[in-house]
Amino acid sequence: MAETHDATAGDSWRERLRASGHRLTAQRELVLQAVDTLGHATPDEVLAEVRKSTSAVSLSTVYRTLDLLEELGLVRHAHLHDRAPTYHSTTSPPHAHTVCRRCGRVRELSQPRTAELVATFREGEGFEVDVAHLTVFGTCLDCEAPAG
Amino acid sequence: MAETHDATAGDSWRERLRASGHRLTAQRELVLQAVDTLGHATPDEVLAEVRKSTSAVSLSTVYRTLDLLEELGLVRHAHLHDRAPTYHSTTSPPHAHTVCRRCGRVRELSQPRTAELVATFREGEGFEVDVAHLTVFGTCLDCEAPAG
DNA sequence: TTATCTGCAAACCGTTTGCATATAT
């Protein structure tokens, strides 16, 4: 799956950047690293993380950079809550998320279940699911949060 | 499934409104009817539809009314595109949607497949899916639109 | 009569854009 970049080849993306006519800037390195560090983060949170080390990044650059990194396949985004989208790195294979409305817990759908879901839609519906973008809202059956 | 209101009992919702301490207004009737007419509509589109017959509705009232109607279980919303959410009436049973990114086609997931999906998550993941809110993005395998 | 509802306009949040400046190549 070409969508996943290899974490051990930490340099190749810089070449990909240049190869596609883009420039390697400090901001781009900082944003990518922040996404890697944070796990699932909104543009705002990425900015905050980057600004722990330097203030040399603006919010618009964060937006522009996240778009670019997504084009290059280095990050993906999903919609885990009503607010902003969250970005995460593509070092792990694409997976769907479940989000519990009661306890707020976010879980990644297991690899086999993801595959099963994709297969079901492909064979049953003639539809290729963009599984990385898929967020399934609902409630944990055993969730301990105050019932809605 | 208590979420589905019976289209043949077109009056009961007025009683439900009053029973919950709310008032029956012309705007609320107009908004509900517009949602029924339109199928899947954004707040903006609902406003436009309502204004075909009268201008006596404001956008903020549309928002407030859609929220209320959703609380009462008369409408539901899903996120079928990047812009605004779309509202539809609950006269048909809850179902997920698939949205093709190439041709833009929106399909309702069939009843049996919806049930299968819900059962899979319930039994396999201990998770109760809010299927009415679920939108699965991807691409039709046989879609005729220009390839992305 | 009075609690609820409405319209309006302003505020809000996340995001995008135009433009002058800075910088990687």
Added chain:
DNA sequence: ATATATGCAAACGGTTTGCAGATAA
């Protein structure tokens, strides 16, 4: 040298809110 990238501030689209006036009960 020059095309690309950046920061800033303004604009944007969708949504929410405060408040004074209107209206269902």
